Amino acid sequence: MKTVKFLALAILFAGLSAFTLNKLNAGYQVGDLATDFSLKNVNDKNVSLKDYKDAKGFIVVFTCNHCPFAVAYEDRIIALDKKYKALGYPVIAINPNNPAVQPKDSFDLMxxxxxxxGFTFPYLFDEGQKIYPQYGATKTPHVYLLQKTKGGNVVKYIGAIDDNYNDASAVKVKYVENAVNSLLEGKEIEVKTTKAIGCSIKA
Known part of the structure; x- marks a missing residue:
């Protein structure tokens, strides 16, 4: 009888472990709390979300040097920071790539x-690639919009910056801008997730 109970508990534990592991591998979902981090900026100083005392939230963008998709979005990322930093939603850019795999994404080249x-935002190096798996980022660029609350930084949007990486002038839907505007206006975000379009993260 004890053996049966033990086996049942072992199976239950294994199932829970698998569920937990899958949850971790999947990264954050909309509504999850994003943990803080401390990553080195290109000015050699570490940056954490808690450093931004007056922020209402953050536009966290996983991006890099070499990816043509990331390069195509650089000016738009700068524009997002210039537009929303003063409104409480600064851009925090993170390079998730392993420079041993992609040398063009080394810290010196960052x-x-x-x-x-002329980046107007922190450009952080995910040394050891510890942060991007927590978020579940898979592409560069990949955006996570966070809203600061008393309980922590809540994930409110995940995905692409807009619907046309190739031509900024042909964009029809600005996903990130729409999401931030909704938060600023106290409205529900209509599109909370989209498919991130870009290069695979180089682990």
Whole structure:
């Protein structure tokens, strides 16, 4: 009888473990709380979300140097930061790629790219690639819109910046802008998830 109970508990535990593992692998879903991080910025200083005392939330963008999709969005990411930082939603860019796999995404080259493009936002290096798996990011770029609450930073939108990476002038739907505007207006976000279009993260 004890053996049967033990086996039942073992099976239950294994099932829960598998569920937990799958949940971790899937990353955040809309409504989840995003944990804070401390990552090195291109100015060699570490940045955490808690540093932004007056922020209402964050536009967290996983991006990089080499990916043509990421490069195509650089000016639009800068524009998002310039538009929404003063309204309480700054951009926090994170490079999730392993420079051993993609040398063009090294920390030194991140510094060069940030200076060359005049990034107005932190450009952080996910050293050891510990943060992007928590979020569940798979592409560059991949956006996670967070809203700061008393309980923590709640994920409100996940996906693409807009519906046309190739031509900014041909964009019909600005997913991130619409989502941030909804939060600022106290409205429900209509489109909470979209498919991120970009290069696969280089692990």
């Amino acid at each position: 510094k060069e790219r940030a200076k060359e493009k």
